[in-house]
Amino acid sequence: MSSNLINSINGPVVTIKGPTDLTMQEMVYVGSKKLIGEVISISAERTTIQVYETTTGLRVGEEIIGTGAPLSATLGPGIISNIFDGIERPLEDIEKTDGAFIGTGSSIPSLDPERKWDVTIKVSVGDELRGGDIYATCPETPLIEHRCMVPPNLSGRVSAVMTNGQYTVNDCVVKLVDKDGVEHELTLCQKWPIRVERPILKRMPIERPLITGQRVIDTMFPIAKGGTAAIPGGFGTGKTMTQHQLAKWCDADIIVYVGCGERGNEMTQVLKEFSELIDPKSGQKLTARTVLIANTSNMPVAAREASIYTGITLAEYYRDMGYHVAIMADSTSRWAEALREISGRLEEMPAEEGFPAYLPSRISQFYERAGYTVSLNGAEGSVTIIGAVSPQGSDFSEPVTQNTKRFVRCFWALDKSLAYARHYPAINWNTSYSEYVDTLNRWYSANVGREFMADRQRIATLLHEENDLMEIVKLIGSDVLPDDQKLVIETAKVIRVGFLQQNAYHAEDTYVPLEKQLGMMKVILYLYDQCAAMIKKGHAISAILETGIFGEVVKIKYDVPNSKLEMLDDYYTKIDQALAAVI
The missing domain is CATH 2.40.30.20 (Elongation Factor Tu (Ef-tu); domain 3)
Structure with missing residues (x-):
C-alpha cells in the first residue's frame, strides 16, 4: 500500500x-x-x-x-481550431462523453489519437539532427502547416524513416540514435512542462510593429511583434471587444485566446463568435489559425492559474516553427485572484490587498516569455502578449494593474466615460502610452512614410493641448479663449471623432491600412495649418466653422474606401475651396 x-x-x-x-x-x-x-x-x-x-x-x-x-502540455497537430480547458483537455470531446459539464477525473487525451494526418518526412537515414530540427510536416489547417520538431533536449543520427503517408499523432515516423547508442522514436507529438520556457537560439531586437488596423493603436500607441501590452479597464469598457478586433485583424499568423476566469455566458459568446468569424486575409474561418483556451469562473480555481501557462506554452511551440503568434489573456486579474485564493488556503503571509507576495514575480515571468526570437532550427518567430486587466471599480492603483504596468511596455488604458459615450476603442489618449514608438520609428519611416512619426507627434501634441485647454473651459467657459486656442479644440475634436474613434461594424472602418492612417493625419494637419494661417490674418474661427469643412473631414473614415486612397487628395481641394469662400 x-x-x-x-x-x-x-x-x-x-x-x-x-x-x-x-x-x-x-x-x-x-x-x-x-x-x-x-x-x-x-x-x-x-x-x-x-x-x-x-x-x-x-x-x-x-x-x-x-x-x-x-x-x-501535449504539443502536436490538432491544437489549432481546438477548444481546451485550463489544463489542455479538449472541451468538445469531453462534451460528447460527459455532457455540458466537465466530469471529474476525465482522462480524454489532448490530441485526437485516432485522427490521421497527411505527413511528409523531411529527413533521410544518416542525417544528423539536433533539438528543434524539423523532421516532418503536415497540413494542420488550410492556413497552418504543422512542423514536427526534434525535442530540444534530444540529438542524434537518423536510423530509420517511414514513408510519406497518413499517421496518427502517436505513430513513429522517424527513429533517432543518440550519442550513447540509445534509439528514440519520434512521433508527431511531444510533451513540454508548461511552467518552463522553451529554449531558443537567441533573442532578436524588437523593431517591427504588430499591425492591427486600429488607428489609435497603430498610430498613437503601437505594439511591436514580440512585445507586451496591457489593456486595463473596468466592467463594460470594451476589453474583450478590443481583443476580438486585435485577434481578427492583427498580422500575427496564429492567435491563442485564453479566457481566464471570465463569466460563462461571455466565454460562450466568444467561442460562438470565433467559430463564425471569417479571416479577412484568407477567406477561411478564423478558427483555422486560432487556439481557444476556455476557463470560466465556475471551473476549478487552480486550473485558472494553470491556463495562462498552458496558453503561453502553445504559443512558444508555434513560435519555434517560425510563426508569429499573438496571445490574448482575458483576464490576468482573474488569474491573480486564483493565486490569491490558493495562497490563502496555503496560509501564506498576504501582501497588498491579500495578494501573495510573489504576485509581481509571477506576472513578470509570464510577460517575459514574449519576444522576437530565432529558434533552435534557425527560424524567426515571435510571441506577442496582450493581457487584459480588470481592476475593480476601474481603480488603476490596485496591485495587479500596477505590477502589470511595471513589466509591459504598452499600456492601453480603457476609459469608462469614453465607453459610455460610445467612443470605441475606449482607449484614453491621455493616460495610455507605448514605449515602442522610438524603436519602431525606423520601420515606419522605411515602410509607410518618412513623415509618419512626425505627423503622429503633432496629432499627440494637439490632443494634449486640448486637454490643458479643457481645464480652463470647465472653469470659465470657451468664449474667453482666443481664436487660435478655439481652433486647437475644434481640430482635436476632429482627431477624436474622425481618427481615434473607430467603428468595428463598418466595412471600411473596421480595419484601416497604415497608408490610409497617414493620409488621414495629413488631411487633418493640413486643415489645422490652413485655418491657423487664416486666423493669423484676422479671420474669425466662427466663420470657418460655418463652412462645415470640419464635419467633412470627420467623414473621411467612412467616405474614402481603403482601396481608393487617391480620393484623399480631393480633401485638400475641399479645404482650400471652403476657406476661399470665407475670404
Whole structure:
C-alpha cells in the first residue's frame, strides 16, 4: 500500500502527512477518480498538492499516485481550431462523453489519437539532427502547416524513416540514435512542462510593429511583434471587444485566446463568435489559425492559474516553427485572484490587498516569455502578449494593474466615460502610452512614410493641448479663449471623432491600412495649418466653422474606401475651396 495518502482537503489544496517520494512540481493523480494535481510544496512534515479539478467527493485516506513528470502540455497537430480547458483537455470531446459539464477525473487525451494526418518526412537515414530540427510536416489547417520538431533536449543520427503517408499523432515516423547508442522514436507529438520556457537560439531586437488596423493603436500607441501590452479597464469598457478586433485583424499568423476566469455566458459568446468569424486575409474561418483556451469562473480555481501557462506554452511551440503568434489573456486579474485564493488556503503571509507576495514575480515571468526570437532550427518567430486587466471599480492603483504596468511596455488604458459615450476603442489618449514608438520609428519611416512619426507627434501634441485647454473651459467657459486656442479644440475634436474613434461594424472602418492612417493625419494637419494661417490674418474661427469643412473631414473614415486612397487628395481641394469662400 502506498504511503502517499490524503491527510487533509481544503478546497483545491490537498496535503500528505510525513515524507513522500514525490518531487517538486510533479504531476500527480489524486484519489480514486485520478484527479489531476501538482506538487507545490514539500517539507519533512507534509507535502502540499493543488488539484486542477473539483475536489467534491474526495475523502481523507485516498491514494495519491505520482507520474514522475511535471505538468506538461501535449504539443502536436490538432491544437489549432481546438477548444481546451485550463489544463489542455479538449472541451468538445469531453462534451460528447460527459455532457455540458466537465466530469471529474476525465482522462480524454489532448490530441485526437485516432485522427490521421497527411505527413511528409523531411529527413533521410544518416542525417544528423539536433533539438528543434524539423523532421516532418503536415497540413494542420488550410492556413497552418504543422512542423514536427526534434525535442530540444534530444540529438542524434537518423536510423530509420517511414514513408510519406497518413499517421496518427502517436505513430513513429522517424527513429533517432543518440550519442550513447540509445534509439528514440519520434512521433508527431511531444510533451513540454508548461511552467518552463522553451529554449531558443537567441533573442532578436524588437523593431517591427504588430499591425492591427486600429488607428489609435497603430498610430498613437503601437505594439511591436514580440512585445507586451496591457489593456486595463473596468466592467463594460470594451476589453474583450478590443481583443476580438486585435485577434481578427492583427498580422500575427496564429492567435491563442485564453479566457481566464471570465463569466460563462461571455466565454460562450466568444467561442460562438470565433467559430463564425471569417479571416479577412484568407477567406477561411478564423478558427483555422486560432487556439481557444476556455476557463470560466465556475471551473476549478487552480486550473485558472494553470491556463495562462498552458496558453503561453502553445504559443512558444508555434513560435519555434517560425510563426508569429499573438496571445490574448482575458483576464490576468482573474488569474491573480486564483493565486490569491490558493495562497490563502496555503496560509501564506498576504501582501497588498491579500495578494501573495510573489504576485509581481509571477506576472513578470509570464510577460517575459514574449519576444522576437530565432529558434533552435534557425527560424524567426515571435510571441506577442496582450493581457487584459480588470481592476475593480476601474481603480488603476490596485496591485495587479500596477505590477502589470511595471513589466509591459504598452499600456492601453480603457476609459469608462469614453465607453459610455460610445467612443470605441475606449482607449484614453491621455493616460495610455507605448514605449515602442522610438524603436519602431525606423520601420515606419522605411515602410509607410518618412513623415509618419512626425505627423503622429503633432496629432499627440494637439490632443494634449486640448486637454490643458479643457481645464480652463470647465472653469470659465470657451468664449474667453482666443481664436487660435478655439481652433486647437475644434481640430482635436476632429482627431477624436474622425481618427481615434473607430467603428468595428463598418466595412471600411473596421480595419484601416497604415497608408490610409497617414493620409488621414495629413488631411487633418493640413486643415489645422490652413485655418491657423487664416486666423493669423484676422479671420474669425466662427466663420470657418460655418463652412462645415470640419464635419467633412470627420467623414473621411467612412467616405474614402481603403482601396481608393487617391480620393484623399480631393480633401485638400475641399479645404482650400471652403476657406476661399470665407475670404
